[in-house]
Amino acid sequence: KKTLPANPLPTVSQYACQRRTTLDNHNKVFTDALEVLIENYEFSDNKGACVGFRRAASVLKSLPKPLRCLKDMEGLPCLGDDTKAIIEEIYECGSSSRVENILSDEKYQTLKLFTSVFGVGPKTGDKWYRRGLRALEQVHSEPSIQLNKMQAAGFLYYEDISKPVSRAEAKAVGCIIEEVASCFSSSVTITLTGGFRRGKEFGHDVDFLLSIPEPGKEDGLLPAVIDRLRKQGILLYSDLQESTLQQWKRPSRCFDSMDHFQKCFLIVKLWTRLVEGHREDPSSRRDWKAVRVDLVVPPVDCYAFALLGWSGSTQFERDLRRFARLERRMLLDNHALYDKTTNTFLQAKTEEDIFAHLGLDYIEPWQRNA
Numbered sequence: 001k002k003t004l005p006a007n008p009l010p011t012v013s014q015y016a017c018q019r020r021t022t023l024d025n026h027n028k029v030f031t032d033a034l035e036v037l038i039e040n041y042e043f044s045d046n047k048g049a050c051v052g053f054r055r056a057a058s059v060l061k062s063l064p065k066p067l068r069c070l071k072d073m074e075g076l077p078c079l080g081d082d083t084k085a086i087i088e089e090i091y092e093c094g095s096s097s098r099v100e101n102i103l104s105d106e107k108y109q110t111l112k113l114f115t116s117v118f119g120v121g122p123k124t125g126d127k128w129y130r131r132g133l134r135a136l137e138q139v140h141s142e143p144s145i146q147l148n149k150m151q152a153a154g155f156l157y158y159e160d161i162s163k164p165v166s167r168a169e170a171k172a173v174g175c176i177i178e179e180v181a182s183c184f185s186s187s188v189t190i191t192l193t194g195g196f197r198r199g200k201e202f203g204h205d206v207d208f209l210l211s212i213p214e215p216g217k218e219d220g221l222l223p224a225v226i227d228r229l230r231k232q233g234i235l236l237y238s239d240l241q242e243s244t245l246q247q248w249k250r251p252s253r254c255f256d257s258m259d260h261f262q263k264c265f266l267i268v269k270l271w272t273r274l275v276e277g278h279r280e281d282p283s284s285r286r287d288w289k290a291v292r293v294d295l296v297v298p299p300v301d302c303y304a305f306a307l308l309g310w311s312g313s314t315q316f317e318r319d320l321r322r323f324a325r326l327e328r329r330m331l332l333d334n335h336a337l338y339d340k341t342t343n344t345f346l347q348a349k350t351e352e353d354i355f356a357h358l359g360l361d362y363i364e365p366w367q368r369n370a
């Protein structure tokens, strides 16, 4: 008869959706280092290399305490040889030479700067870099560069929107959106999603789901919201995307694909006096701040899927979909859950319903910071 060890280590799942990951990251030294590598691979569009490091960083974020020795890594999933070597070097030298080299690399620094502009992704950033441009000023004063509407707004409001948005600012934005949306229909509900729903105190934007309980009533909601914001003089930028929902379409296998809901990406002018706890700063030149806001309007029968999909984190979403596909033969996206065994769509009214369909314990939003 085999005897089990007296105190077996709790096993850590390879899937973020089977772990509880709060914002209390005990292994920040390691995950910060891995995130530099991930970002650098994203700049060079090396998806394969990103995946492994993202999963490794996510496992480390879920641990209840700091790794104290190399032995602590034994039995943890998703830690490849590269990751282990980096952790080992940080133990021994306090930092990783591979990470330090990236941090001091001119191309990395420049792409980080360029992609910090709203509307500029790695491809555009790389194009500008190859043209010899190194500073935002240079891009702006280069006559041969045609910025699109989004990038032009990104440059115009760069100072504000490159700063983090606080929870108090997010709340103030929520009040404004609620007010303008209720003019369209008194039954509109608005839910804060994204990082703030996961308990973060700061974000790069504010994400909201807007919903109207009567099916089919949501058409026209976002145009009306945008129109009202414009009339109030607080709309600085808007990009409205009409719904391209095809109800019959099976959820795609593509993880990072955008969903098909009616949505808009906005920049709004937030009067600082509307922000709770705001204190007048006499040295400040302006009494407002530009804030990035995303509004999404899913139809009622998709609401739970949209809420789960927009609450993140991105890694948590990736692993939910991967778990569904590989462990349950199901396809999950922001619209629906499809069971390939029975060829049926599984309905859900709440996020709890979706976890139950997947045979997963419910993970609260603040435990999804994978």
Ligand code: DCP
Binding pocket: 193, 194, 195, 196, 200, 202, 203, 204, 205, 206, 207, 256, 257, 309, 310, 311, 312, 313, 314, 317, 318
């Ligand atoms: N999302 C996703 N896949 C993507 C982009 C987004 O699953 N490729 C989901 C998860 C995100 C949510 O949408 O949590 C909102 O996107 P944000 O980029 O606003 O991410 P966060 O709100 O989590 O971060 P931040 O606090 O920086 O705004």
Ligand code: MG
Binding pocket: 194, 195, 196, 203, 204, 205, 206, 207
């Ligand atoms: Mg966000």
